[in-house]
Amino acid sequence: DTEVTQTPKHLVMGMTNKKSLKCEQHMGHRAMYWYKQKAKKPPELMFVYSYEKLSINESVPSRFSPECPNSSLLNLHLHALQPEDSALYLCASSQLGVQETQYFGPGTRLLVL
Amino acid sequence: QQQVKQSPQSLIVQKGGISIINCAYENTAFDYFPWYQQFPGKGPALLIAIRPDVSEKKEGRFTISFNKSAKQFSLHIMDSQPGDSATYFCAASSQRGGADGLTFGKGTHLIIQP
Numbered sequence: 329d330t331e332v333t334q335t336p337k338h339l340v341m342g343m344t345n346k347k348s349l350k351c352e353q354h355m356g357h358r359a360m361y362w363y364k365q366k367a368k369k370p371p372e373l374m375f376v377y378s379y380e381k382l383s384i385n386e387s388v389p390s391r392f393s394p395e396c397p398n399s400s401l402l403n404l405h406l407h408a409l410q411p412e413d414s415a416l417y418l419c420a421s422s423q424l425g426v427q428e429t430q431y432f433g434p435g436t437r438l439l440v441l
Numbered sequence: 442q443q444q445v446k447q448s449p450q451s452l453i454v455q456k457g458g459i460s461i462i463n464c465a466y467e468n469t470a471f472d473y474f475p476w477y478q479q480f481p482g483k484g485p486a487l488l489i490a491i492r493p494d495v496s497e498k499k500e501g502r503f504t505i506s507f508n509k510s511a512k513q514f515s516l517h518i519m520d521s522q523p524g525d526s527a528t529y530f531c532a533a534s535s536q537r538g539g540a541d542g543l544t545f546g547k548g549t550h551l552i553i554q555p
Contacts, residue, residue, distance in 0.1 A: 369548070370548050371530075371545055372545075373544075384541070420484075432484035434482075434484045
């Protein structure tokens, strides 16, 4: 099973709302990632968690707050977003040290009004 | 600074033909080069990947050619089919035994005409 699941599939929020995106994998992977993808653009790395610890933060605005409660779950908390934050948010996971393949979830399509 | 350059931006190939997409990288620390296929509204799916110690890797109709000295790699899709119509991204990362995010090329929108 190489499945990464993400919820919700779609999300519409106002600029004053607080919402969370969720990601889950059961492949025993110890690295998890958040990417942001704008239309007709490649995914851009936001955060990397390695063994549930934040290891890479690509200077993402503080209105995005990641959380890794355990090795299978990854959350992205959203607060006071801007319309330009509307995008497809992708979660991925990979094994460490042996197999580096990153498996992506289907993404959450976010619209900020 | 774009670390992975991908071309062409779009490509139209007749059914049964060969689709070729090229990528070039700058960071010599990169040691893992995957290709991803993405359909509209879906997440990227790994197609095939290569490491610098191999010059070519083939899986079914998909082949990666890798030129370490030129810092270039390419994807060849043989006998292209309409179902191959999608956006293709090359990517690179430096594993160094730990987690590292992928640096993607800008993508190639491939259309296979029946």
